[in-house]
Amino acid sequence: MEGKYWGLILGVLCFLMVSQVQAEEKWYDRIDLGLSVAGIVQGVFDVDQNMVKALRDPDNDVLTESDKGYAAISADLEASTEFTSTDRAYLLLEMGSGRNPEQDVTSFAGIVDEALSMVPVATDDGDVRISEAWYEHDFSFTGGKARLRFGKVDLTTDFDTNEYANDECAQFISPEFINNIAVEFPDYGFGSMLWIETDKVSFGLGYADADADWSELFDYPFFIGELDIRTNLFNHPGNYRFYAWYNGTKHDQILGNGTDTGYGFGLSFDQELTDGVGLFLRYGWQDGEVYEFDHALSGGMALSGKLWGREDDTLGLGFGVAFLSDDYEKSLRNENHHPDDEYHLEVYYNLKVNDFLTITPDIEWTDNPSGYDDYDHFWVVSTRATWAF
Numbered sequence: 605m606e607g608k609y610w611g612l613i614l615g616v617l618c619f620l621m622v623s624q625v626q627a628e629e630k631w632y633d634r635i636d637l638g639l640s641v642a643g644i645v646q647g648v649f650d651v652d653q654n655m656v657k658a659l660r661d662p663d664n665d666v667l668t669e670s671d672k673g674y675a676a677i678s679a680d681l682e683a684s685t686e687f688t689s690t691d692r693a694y695l696l697l698e699m700g701s702g703r704n705p706e707q708d709v710t711s712f713a714g715i716v717d718e719a720l721s722m723v724p725v726a727t728d729d730g731d732v733r734i735s736e737a738w739y740e741h742d743f744s745f746t747g748g749k750a751r752l753r754f755g756k757v758d759l760t761t762d763f764d765t766n767e768y769a770n771d772e773c774a775q776f777i778s779p780e781f782i783n784n785i786a787v788e789f790p791d792y793g794f795g796s797m798l799w800i801e802t803d804k805v806s807f808g809l810g811y812a813d814a815d816a817d818w819s820e821l822f823d824y825p826f827f828i829g830e831l832d833i834r835t836n837l838f839n840h841p842g843n844y845r846f847y848a849w850y851n852g853t854k855h856d857q858i859l860g861n862g863t864d865t866g867y868g869f870g871l872s873f874d875q876e877l878t879d880g881v882g883l884f885l886r887y888g889w890q891d892g893e894v895y896e897f898d899h900a901l902s903g904g905m906a907l908s909g910k911l912w913g914r915e916d917d918t919l920g921l922g923f924g925v926a927f928l929s930d931d932y933e934k935s936l937r938n939e940n941h942h943p944d945d946e947y948h949l950e951v952y953y954n955l956k957v958n959d960f961l962t963i964t965p966d967i968e969w970t971d972n973p974s975g976y977d978d979y980d981h982f983w984v985v986s987t988r989a990t991w992a993f
Contacts, residue, residue, distance in 0.1 A: 638682040640992035642773050644720055646674045647986075648705050652979040676702025678720055690744075696736040705984070711973040712897055712926040713948035714779035715984050717772035735792045736761075748802035757795040759810045763830050764789075767843060767874040768884040768906040769922060773990045775906070777966050778950050781922040784870045786888025786900035788851045790826045791816040806832040814853045824852040835875075842875035855894035858931040864894050880908035884922075892929025896975060897946070899927035909956075916956035924948045928975045936975065944977035946970065964988040 649671045678700035686692045698719070705715050738755030760783050769781040776782060783789065793816030799808040807830070814826040830847035851866035868890030876882045885903040892898035902924030909917025926946040928936075936943040952966040966988065971981040 635683055635685045638992065639680070640682075640773065640990065641677065641679045642720055642988060642990045643677040644675065644702075644716065644777070644986055644988045646705055646716065646984055648672050648674065648709055648715070649983040649985070650980060651709055651982045672705070672708070674703050674705045676700060676704065676716075676720065690742040691740070693739050694736060695734070697732055698735045699732045709973070709982065711948070711970045712780075712785060712900075712946050712975070713924055713970060714785070715968065715970075716777050716986070717779045717782045720772050720777065720988070733792075748800065751799040751801060752796070753798075754796035755794075756792060757797065757810075757812065758792050759795065759797065759812055759826075759828060760789055762797055762799065762808060763810055763828050763847060764845065764870065764872050764886075765843075766872050766884050766886065767876075768882045768920070769874075769886070769902075769904065773988075774954055774962065774964075775918070775920055776922055776950055776952060777964075777986055777988060778922075778948065778968055780900075780902055780924045780948055781904070781950060784872065784886050784888040784900065785902075785924075785926065786868055786890045786895075786897070787828075787847075787849055787870055788826075788866050788868075788890070788895075790814045790851070794818060794821055795826075804834050806834075808832070814851050824854075826851050837875065838877075840876040840878065843873070845872040847871070857893050858896070858929070858935050860893070864891070866894055867891055880911045882906045892931055895929060896932040897926040898929040901925050901927070902948075914956075918952075918954040920950075920952045920954070922950045926975070932975060942977040943975050944972040946972045946975055960993055961989065961991045964990075 651670045651672070678698060681697040683695045684692065704718075709715065734756060736756055736758050738753050738757050740751060740753040743750040743752070764784050764787060769776055770783075772782050779785060790812045793813045795810065795812030797808060797810040799806055808828075810826075810828045810830075812826045813821050814824040826849070828847055828849040830845055833844045835842045835844065846869075848869040849867065853865070854863040855866055857864055868888060870886065870888035873885040874882060875884075883903070883905050886901070888900045890898055890900075902922060904920065904922035906921075907919040909915055909919070924947070926948075928943050928945055933943040947970070949969045950966065952964050954962055954964045956962050964987070966984075966986040968984040968986070969981060970984075973979055973982065
């Protein structure tokens with residue numbers, strides 16, 4: 605049975621349980637629904653045509669000019685309920701339509717997060733995907749609680765989070781500033797997570813099917829463990845996260861003839877400096893024998909609009925570097941290319957129009973895309989609109 609049907613079955617079962625927990629209430633009174641729609645229009649400029657031909661299908665005639673426009677729209681439908689104070693369930697349906705510029709232009713940082721464009725990276729045009737369908741239970745203990753979730757999960761909702769660089773619908777657009785690009789997170793699929801939480805410290809363990817194909821669930825596992833520390837430096841909140849991960853799928857070695865699994869570690873920091881000013885930092889390392897870059901560093905700042913009389917607006921600036929692994933540099937030189945680390949810059953302004961609508965102009969710049977110093981930098985100018993209720 606296909607994975608999407610397992611998720612649907614799990615979601616239906618979770619919500620059917622609601623009517624048995626409190627029979628005196630109507631089932632629809634205990635379900636919270638949310639709908640959000642995000643549309644994005646992007647212009648890609650100064651793309652090196654030699655890069656397109658070398659890194660993509662040489663017969664690709666889609667990007668025939670150095671400048672091109674793209675558009676996509678995605679919709680999320682959420683349903684959640686609490687059976688009791690310690691038991692809850694959640695269902696997320698996503699769909700999208702449009703075209704992702706990453707089909708034609710490649711980079712490590714990425715151009716637009718998959719959750720915004722949806723197609724054709726995640727689904728066929730217009731198809732509905734069950735992205736999450738899970739059940740969660742809390743276990744209380746002195747000084748804190750343990751939280752267990754299982755079903756179809758997205759590990760990035762709880763691991764490698766960040767206060768200022770985590771929401772593709774309200775913050776940065778590029779994947780590099782949504783999650784650590786040096787962590788090979790699996791696609792949404794069967795998995796579970798356990799969090800032990802206190803006021804100041806949390807520890808989480810996560811498992812997922814690494815290839816997300818709903819078969820041979822334990823042959824190719826993905827594991828992640830994370831320690832979170834919450835601080836109040838200078839009377840301002842901060843979060844400091846440290847994690848290590850393992851991906852059990854087989855990867856071709858860059859220079860060797862064999863295969864190997866993937867693994868690495870990373871951190872995600874966010875710290876408010878003053879009221880309305882926050883900084884973020886991510887760092888990751890992964891095995892350079894199977895990944896093109898072994899170190900990734902990104903960071904930046906977010907300024908609240910309250911500093912200039914627009915309390916609900918946000919101005920964000922991010923800069924990231926993907927440092928090439930030695931093996932990948934050798935492979936490029938063997939192909940008569942000149943390797944160099946990839947650099948990525950993004951600036952956005954999230955403008956709140958009203959309680960339901962936000963509009964975000966955004967600019968991205970990428971140099972040495974995918975580690976090729978042979979190819980020129982390119983620019984991306986985007987406008988994102990999001991409405992939700």
